[in-house]
Amino acid sequence: MIRRINTDERVDLFALGVTAYEMFTMHLPWEKGRSEETLKSHMNTAGRDPRDFKPGLDKAVAEFLIKSIQRNPSDRFQTAAEFRDALKALPKQDY
Numbered sequence: 001m002i003r004r005i006n007t008d009e010r011v012d013l014f015a016l017g018v019t020a021y022e023m024f025t026m027h028l029p030w031e032k033g034r035s036e037e038t039l040k041s042h043m044n045t046a047g048r049d050p051r052d053f054k055p056g057l058d059k060a061v062a063e064f065l066i067k068s069i070q071r072n073p074s075d076r077f078q079t080a081a082e083f084r085d086a087l088k089a090l091p092k093q094d095y
Helices: 010-025 036-044 059-068 080-088
Strands: none
Touching: 010 059, 010 080, 059 080
């Protein structure tokens, strides 16, 4: 089912989260495709755990990425500053 909802700046944070997810894992959180079934899947299912693609990914990084791509806007970062601060707090290592 496709839902029409009002959006706010958190939609941009979602897009940023998808970009971060791809940068850390080299994959998108959802299957690629253009079919109606793929679109429904993107809209109605959670993204894959980033550790499915990068098993050695630090737990804090995985949690950051998962929070970044939550479907419900109230479950993800609420402001760009909150996103930035969470990103800066991640452990420093090569990914």
